[in-house]
Amino acid sequence: MEPRQERSRATRRRLLDAAILCLAEVGWSGSTVALVAARAGVSRGAAQHHFRTREDLFVAALRHAGAARVGEMRRHAAGLPTGRERTEAVVAMLVDAYTGAEFAAGVQLWAAAANAPALRAQVLPLEEDVGRQAHRAAVELLGVDEGAPGVRESVQACLDLARGLGLAGLLTDDGPRRERVVRQWAVMLDAAVGAARSPVR
Template sequence: MTATREPQQDRSRVTRERLLASTIEMLAGKGWAATTVAAVAEAAGVSRGAAQHHFPTRESLITAALDALFEQLTVSIGASMEELPPGPDRIDAVVNRAVDIYTGVQFKAALQVWAAAASDPVLRELILPREFKFARAAHRLTVAGLDPTGTNQKAYNLAQATLDLARGLGLADTLSDDSRRRAQVVATWCEQVKLGLGE
């Protein structure tokens, strides 16, 4: 029994992950209205019945995709914080990492859900706790990166400001490639954080 059940569980997990990856990509590329369970199933090459077995409602698909997306970002920030250069150079690495997370496909997908949730109280209640959990994790990791010894009280607020700036830069990048202007803003902010931390 075990021998047959395990591959089945594996297949089920792979199907689920494919559906979630397609959801994130479709939200970012085609927008909120286009991202239905049926459309995601087709894009993922999964039968509609199998997709509905995993995600009986659109809400369940969207919230699972958000969970996956926030988890990916948290793991990715965590990993990058373990490879920081020593000294003030680590500040550039931390700021750039924060900006990276808001300029990728995950942010573009999340933006679609936020925009939809602005006028949908049910969706908003589903999103807010996930959003808060991610914001706390991102902040904790950013503080730890800016202040590895845990001794600089200004790191807490500078980490908040860094993440808010990063979110704003992400939004500026949704309609056109803003990377050149962004590089200049990021350089300015890195200098500011060093001044603020006294480094």
């Protein structure tokens, strides 16, 4: 790759990372393109060269963060245990995916989109795409056959549970309760999808 292209990619990455942190820390109303550019260490003109509008910037940032998180989960697949222990490990991994700055930023964008039709039109396809990726990764990590009765719904319920626990954790330190819920949900999920697990798992 040419140095100019590499510099352009590096600038884009810095902008995306800075956008996530801005959204998580100061919310949608406080997250301007100028603030993101300053935090990324680039000019506002450089930011607008990469992203035509404020909405484009923040939607791209959430898309980037979502894909990175799913990729990270897949990279950890080889280290997962087998059998029922695998189910709990996967549930814990999915719950952890709905914590941190990326999730906090996502919540800020969702809340803003709820009352802004133009932003909502961009956020909905993003959420559908990220949701599909997360669902596919969960099925792969659990090692189950999604075609078996109830598996798809059980996996989706797990993702919905993880999002709910993430929301609860935004306001308080919900760690101890979250651990208990993860253990119990893993037992219930294993009972629901265990028969659909590949024998090699």
